[in-house]
Amino acid sequence: AQTVTQSQPEMSVQEAETVTLSCTYDTSESDYYLFWYKQPPSRQMILVIRQEAYKQQNATENRFSVNFQKAAKSFSLKISDSQLGDAAMYFCAWGLTQGGSEKLVFGKGTKLTVNP
Amino acid sequence: EAGVTQFPSHSVIEKGQTVTLRCDPISGHDNLYWYRRVMGKEIKFLLHFVKESKQDESGMPNNRFLAERTGGTYSTLKVQPAELEDSGVYFCASSVDQVGETQYFGPGTRLLVL
Numbered sequence: 001a002q003t004v005t006q007s008q009p010e011m012s013v014q015e016a017e018t019v020t021l022s023c024t025y026d027t028s029e030s031d032y033y034l035f036w037y038k039q040p041p042s043r044q045m046i047l048v049i050r051q052e053a054y055k056q057q058n059a060t061e062n063r064f065s066v067n068f069q070k071a072a073k074s075f076s077l078k079i080s081d082s083q084l085g086d087a088a089m090y091f092c093a094w095g096l097t098q099g100g101s102e103k104l105v106f107g108k109g110t111k112l113t114v115n116p
Numbered sequence: 117e118a119g120v121t122q123f124p125s126h127s128v129i130e131k132g133q134t135v136t137l138r139c140d141p142i143s144g145h146d147n148l149y150w151y152r153r154v155m156g157k158e159i160k161f162l163l164h165f166v167k168e169s170k171q172d173e174s175g176m177p178n179n180r181f182l183a184e185r186t187g188g189t190y191s192t193l194k195v196q197p198a199e200l201e202d203s204g205v206y207f208c209a210s211s212v213d214q215v216g217e218t219q220y221f222g223p224g225t226r227l228l229v230l
Contacts, residue, residue, distance in 0.1 A: 004158070033216040044119065045207070045221040052216065091159065095216060101172040103149065103161040104219060 002027050004094050006107035013082045014115050020067075021077045021110045023092030029053075033095035034068070034075045035104065038088040045091070051075065079112075087114045118142070120222035122208050128228045134196040137225045141190070141210030147171075148191050149211075149219060150183060154204040162206075165191060177202075198229045 004025045013019035025034070032053045039045040051059045051068050058066050063083075067076045079086055089111050093104040121140045129135050141148045150162040162181070163173040167188035176183070180199070185191040195202050205226050209219040 035218075037221070044223045047218045047220075050216075050218065098172065098174075101164050101166075102216070103164060103172065103175070104151070104159075105161070106151075106159040108156075108158050 002094070002096055002105055004092050004105050004107040006090075006092055006110050008110045009108070010111045010113070012113040012115060013079070015082055015084060017082055018078060018080045019082055019112065021079075021090050021092075021112070023075045023077070023107055025073050025075065025092070025094045025105075027073070027094065027096075029097075032097065033102075034066075035093040035095065036064070036066070036075075036077045037091045037093060038086075039091065039109075040085075040088040048090070049077065082114050084114050084116060087112055120208055120210050120220050122206075122222040122225050124225060125223065126226045126228075128230065129198055130230050131200055132197045134194065135198055135227060137193045137195075137206050137208075137227070139191045139193070139208030139222060141208070142220055145210035145212055145220070146188070147211040147213070147217075147219075148185060149209040150191070150193055151207040151209065152204050153207065153224075154201075159207065162193075195227075198227075200229050203227055203229045 034051045036048040049061045063080045089109045092107040123138045148165040153159040161175040164171045165185045182194045205224040207224045208222045211217040211219045
């Protein structure tokens with residue numbers, strides 16, 4: 001089964017500290033994309049970061065970085081210098097390509113609380 | 117540039133009634149996707165349009181769900197007749213291209229079937 005697992009339903013972090021959200025996935029594909037999306041309360045889901053599976057270098061976007069371990073099928077998100085505005089639901093997703101169409105397969109999400 | 121918009125934001129209907137959800141993608145985005153999140157579960161793919169054509173509708177739960185995208189612009193998702201298990205949040209997303217491209221999501225429509 002092609003699934004995405006986020007084992008932490010909820011996480012909390014102190015402002016300015018670092019937090020890591022875990023994600024594992026299951027696929028037999030060799031080329032694919034991985035994504036982290038965030039959905040702040042009552043707001044739209046937006047892309048945080050994406051990773052191409054064929055790239056060994058971990059993606060980085062400002063305070064957000066990933067630890068991509070292809071062999072272990074692990075794709076964790078690290079948030080450095082956490083800010084109050086980082087509080088949101090974080091969804092890990094994998095891009096499944098079939099028949100020329102790509103659809104996102106999501107995990108259940110991790111609710112991140114940032115404490116002042 | 118306007119983002120993906122969805123209407124209505126909330127809908128409460130009774131079992132057996134019909135509801136139509138609308139999604140306006142970002143202008144110029146040929147790809148339009150529908151997803152659904154049932155309470156406590158993962159966000160699940162429903163279907164994918166490329167312009168006005170259905171590229172992949174493998175996620176549609178059953179024939180009570182009908183999606184259209186006339187003229188390749190906005191899309192509608194009709195549920196007829198609605199059942200209790202159809203309750204959830206329906207998301208629409210759009211993208212310029214397909215593989216590996218960022219999908220831009222709308223705010224979702226919260227549907228409650230009583």
